[in-house]
Amino acid sequence: MQDQMLDRLKGGLYGVAVGDALGGTTEFMSVREVKAQYGYLTEIIGGGVWQLEPGEVTDDTMMTLCVAEGILENPAEPMEAIGRYFLEWYQSRPKDIGNIIRHVFEKYEGDWLESAFIAHADMGQSGGNGSLMRCLPAALAYNDPAEVERVTITQSRMTHYDPRCAEACVIYNRIADRLLRGEELSEAILTEIKGSEYEGIIEDEPDCPPSGFVVHTFRWVLHILLHATDFSDAVQRAANLGGDSDTIGAIAGGLAGIYYGYEGIPAKYAEAILIKDRLDRVVSLLYALRTSSSA
Template sequence: MDSLKDLFRGCILGTAIGDALGMPTEGLKLDEIKRIYGYVDDFYPSPDLKAGEWTDDTEQMILLAESIIDRVYFDPDDFADKLRNWAERAFRIRTGPTTRQALRNLIAGMQWDKAGVDSATCGASMRVAPVGLVYHFSINLVEKYAVISSSITHKNSSAIGGAVAVAVAVACILSDFNEDEMLEEVLKRTRTFDPLLADKIEYSMEIRDEGLDYAVEKLGNSIMTWDVVPMSFYCYFSSKDFYSSVTKGANAGGDTDSISAIAGALSGAKYGFKAIPEKWVGAVKDSSYLLNIADMLYDTHVNIVKITT
């Protein structure tokens, strides 16, 4: 298999696996997770989902991926349509409050550039990885599309900055930037939207040798972008493999599904599909479809590069 295709697969499967690992612990405190689970390193059920199932984080990531596959270049009208068509299901599952309001706005007939809500929750960051994958040949384009994709639901500057940070990080990883180079690019582009968020991402690298408890205390684990995104980067920077990155996210408490999903996207993009434990690949929901999505995103990327070179 092409090594780049393996990274696409790792990123997409990594998002879903991280989401599914963090799903049952979402909303719990770090010490509650320790008491109930010990240490989460496998899939568990929750009251509303079976073991290995994922949340709206992955569902929205798939919608974004499908839109990119359908349109080749990012089309906000198409993505907004897909979100609108998904709304009925979204209202039945644990979709975040900002996305719910944006969906109501879309249903009411608002155009995509008017529907977004001025909220700093992390919904735009957790789904954005496909943008970093497909367009990694141009980091300027990645930033542009991350901004637009966020604003359809989340038009707050922190939420947009988080989407930029994650998408740019994925793009840099696929472009063989080392960690320092990737961090520099992420900070430069994130700081334009939210200097505090950029500072916390930078700090997540500085404390990479500290334990998870310390990182949670210093970075936070709420649903807000300025907590989730830096915490995800900590999980990535402090780990030497995919397994460690996503399990840290699942055990961090708070918005564990989003933290682990983003950590899974970053570490999956770095280490690739082959580095993901087979037991998780076999047990995560719809793994075959996720692999197909990854392969179609890869083909879309290849076709764009052929056209532009």
């Protein structure tokens, strides 16, 4: 069912953007502050700490597109192209950019892995969620699970030296790969977190803040996905957490978007996104790449 595959790919990329745009309103707020100001946020209204336009996305979606476009330019060895798109985006002076990633960009002198190591040493840590938020295109682009994993790890190590970042990205994209092949959401998650530090997130709400630390972020994402009733519920749960809500929304939205498909994303959300033309172009190219490699 190739049309179904296209619906899943488009759902994944739009899911990232919708979760990002919805959650961008409440980033850095507490649950109490979100409730006091918005009740329960369900609409893409912009504003927030970044003074977003309604439907404007942040670094989560923009860096996801950089990874996608780098893969499309050179599917066999995409690191150089991904890095070039990263730097072009950085030079556009974006409103929102994570501290670890900013530090890597400032240190970059031609070797991404070295820059990531230097940033890790300078900052004393590199366990942020910035490579997890953008890794989905590796699962969308490649049919071969080994290629998915190789590119997933590569794009993570370009900016995040901490191995927990690459590990989370690999688990995430293994789940995505299962969803693209038609597996149930809960089954895909529970299979891939078995034996990992995320195994205990099934019933209880995570006992950690919804912070930018990759382990905290991913625990919240998995908890949300295991309990959400549909796409809207997933991204709304993320947005109403506050904290790093745009990134948690983008990461949860990517998997929810694949699972429920583009058709499962409310039109009011998809149509609100300001960069629809770019998303549509990338989706069509990813679909062409994926289907050509499976022919």
